Amino acid sequence: MTLRADAVGHAFDGEPVFSNVSLAVDPGEVVAVIGPSGAGKTTLLRFLALFERPDEGTVSFDGTDVWDAPESDRLGLRRRVGIVFQEAGLFDADVARNVEYGLRVRRPWSERLGDELAGLLGRNGTNGAVREALDLVGLADDADRSAASLSGGEAQRVSFARAVAYEPDVLLLDEPTSDLDPRNTAVIEDAVDRACDRGIGAVLATHDMNQARRVADRVAVLLDGGVIEVGPAERVFGSPDDERARKFVAGELVY
Structure with missing residues (x-):
């Protein structure tokens, strides 16, 4: 199942977080969303998790608009998504x-x-x-x-x-290793890889550039109120089209 956000936008208290953001994850792939704190990575994951509806745009599973579906169908769609937050919450x-x-x-x-x-x-x-x-x-x-x-x-x-x-069909990971030591980080990264080998798609929100390089098939750079770059990880980190993305992955932008 392909989970997709199309032209999604949202604001908090009248202040735009991002707009016109489109992102899709296919079975078996890892998409990393990188960007500075406050760019809206967690907010985007909340929309993909179907926790709340964006102010604009659509979220769909295989072409089915989640928020236009009956509530009973929507519950079934939510059950297709697994979530790992920054804190375990056991x-x-x-x-x-x-x-x-x-x-x-x-x-x-x-x-x-x-x-x-x-x-x-x-x-x-x-x-x-x-x-x-x-x-x-x-x-x-x-x-x-x-x-x-x-x-x-x-x-x-x-x-x-x-x-x-x-x-689940899709696994959403919100900074899942930000407080972990290298060994536990490696175990979880390996688990992500093995889960995707079984056909699960994953979206990883992370501020760790090296982790995105290691784990992701594709990378989306969320910056300045939108996704300014998205593509294969090797290209985004090696030769991005957008100059802001180049500076961000090189550590030249300070937020």
Whole structure:
């Protein structure tokens, strides 16, 4: 499924954040959105996550305008999107239950198997998906640990596992490694790559240029109220068309 924003614009208290922003993510690709603080990276992700409607423009799944769809259909479209925020936001429970939450809320067993069979399976019915998601982030042996005992990096890895456990079509990542050490950062970047190998599309908002170089297939530069450059990562970092983009990726612009 292709998630797409077309000519999206938004303002806060009458002050424009950005306008005429278009961006699409296809299955299996990583699109990095880079730009200075305050450029609107998180706001753009909120629109792609279908949390709120932009002031102008459209957000669509495979050509279906999300906000023109009936509310019941819109809920189904939201369930196709997984989100990893900057902070893990885990519950006071063990690791397995935290990951399982995504399955139960986004992809309930009653939809997939029928109420009667779901009742017979109970909690054990989700164990395979939970184990697979935890294995993706190197925590398959930690399912019974209390979330409170995890380091910050481990907690973020659990948050990632929770977002991919129900196999979303698109994964949105909002500065997911900004507070992490190099090892945990590498684990999550590898997990993004492996998830995309399974056909999940990903949009990564990051201020880390090196991370965008390592992970992204395409890069969009969000600057001065719009996307001023978008294209293959190698071209955007090597020879962007827009002079502002060139200065930004070279570290010559200060905000």
